[in-house]
Amino acid sequence: MNKIxxxxxxxxxxxxGLRVIEVLRDLGVETHVVVSRWGMQTLSQETGRSLDYIRSLSSVLYxxxxxxxxISSGSFGVDSMIIAPCSMRSxxxxxxxxGDNLIHRAADVMLKERKKIVxxxxxxxxxxxxLKHMLSLSRMGAVIMPPNPAYYSHPSTLKDVVDQFVARILDQVGIEAPFANRWKGMKSSAQNVISIDSD
Ligand SMILES: Cc1cc2nc3c(=O)[nH]c(=O)nc-3n(C[C@H](O)[C@H](O)[C@H](O)COP(=O)(O)O)c2cc1C
Known part of the structure; x- marks a missing residue:
C-alpha cells in the first residue's frame, strides 16, 4: 500500500495540495501531511478551509x-512525497x-533514501x-513540476485546471486519478490545418 x-x-x-489530499483520501491512500505556517495562512486565504478540515482528510497531520x-526518519519507510505548492523559501x-522544519526534513529524507519526490x-x-535551486533539486532526482495549465484540454473552470494538474502529479507517484483526462491525439479539425507537405 502507498504511504505518501x-x-x-x-x-x-x-x-x-488540498485537492491532492482530498483525492488520496477518496482512494484510501495513507497520507502524512504537513502544512507550514505560511502554507496554512495562504490556504485559508485561497480556499477558506481550516486546519481541522485538513486533519479530517489526512491519515496523520503533523x-x-x-x-x-x-516521517523525519528514513526508517519509517514512505513511498513518495509531494510538495504542492512549494515556495521559493522551501x-x-x-x-x-x-532540514529546519518537518517539510524540509522529510524532503531531505526522500533525497537521501533515493525515493520519489515531486x-x-x-x-x-x-x-x-x-532556477539554480530547482536545477540542483532536479539533478538530485526530484521531479520539478511548475503548476502550468494544459490549455489544449480547454478547461472552463479553475477546478478543471487544478484537477488536470493533480492527475499529472498523481501519475508521478503511480496513482491513477479517477478524473484523469488523457491526450488522445489531435482532433480531426486541427489535423486539417497541417499541410501534408510540412515536417
Ligand atoms: C498570500 C501569499 C502568497 C504567497 N505566494 C508566494 C508564491 O507564490 N511563491 C513564493 O515563493 N512565496 C510566496 N509567498 C511568500 C511565502 O509565504 C514566504 O516566503 C514564506 O516564508 C514561505 O515559507 P514556507 O516555505 O515555510 O511556507 C506568499 C505569501 C503570501 C502571504
Missing part, C-alpha cells in the same frame, strides 16, 4: 515544527539540505537563485 507524505507551503496554489515525527531550504515550485517570474 504531502507538504503544503506558503505559495499561491494551495488548492492543488505540526511543521515536530522534528521527532515518524525550494531553497530543500536544495541546501537545511516538487510543485510556484513563483513568477523566476530569478537566477530560484
Amino acid at each position: 507524505v504531502i507538504g503544503i507551503t506558503g505559495a499561491t496554489g494551495t488548492t492543488i 505540526p511543521p515544527g515536530d522534528m521527532g515525527a515518524a 525550494t531553497a531550504a530543500i536544495a541546501l539540505g537545511l 516538487i510543485i515550485p510556484r513563483e513568477t517570474p523566476l530569478s537566477e537563485v530560484h
Whole structure:
C-alpha cells in the first residue's frame, strides 16, 4: 500500500495540495501531511478551509515544527512525497539540505533514501537563485513540476485546471486519478490545418 507524505507551503496554489489530499483520501491512500505556517495562512486565504478540515482528510497531520515525527526518519519507510505548492523559501531550504522544519526534513529524507519526490515550485517570474535551486533539486532526482495549465484540454473552470494538474502529479507517484483526462491525439479539425507537405 502507498504511504505518501504531502507538504503544503506558503505559495499561491494551495488548492492543488488540498485537492491532492482530498483525492488520496477518496482512494484510501495513507497520507502524512504537513502544512507550514505560511502554507496554512495562504490556504485559508485561497480556499477558506481550516486546519481541522485538513486533519479530517489526512491519515496523520503533523505540526511543521515536530522534528521527532515518524516521517523525519528514513526508517519509517514512505513511498513518495509531494510538495504542492512549494515556495521559493522551501525550494531553497530543500536544495541546501537545511532540514529546519518537518517539510524540509522529510524532503531531505526522500533525497537521501533515493525515493520519489515531486516538487510543485510556484513563483513568477523566476530569478537566477530560484532556477539554480530547482536545477540542483532536479539533478538530485526530484521531479520539478511548475503548476502550468494544459490549455489544449480547454478547461472552463479553475477546478478543471487544478484537477488536470493533480492527475499529472498523481501519475508521478503511480496513482491513477479517477478524473484523469488523457491526450488522445489531435482532433480531426486541427489535423486539417497541417499541410501534408510540412515536417
Ligand atoms: C498570500 C501569499 C502568497 C504567497 N505566494 C508566494 C508564491 O507564490 N511563491 C513564493 O515563493 N512565496 C510566496 N509567498 C511568500 C511565502 O509565504 C514566504 O516566503 C514564506 O516564508 C514561505 O515559507 P514556507 O516555505 O515555510 O511556507 C506568499 C505569501 C503570501 C502571504
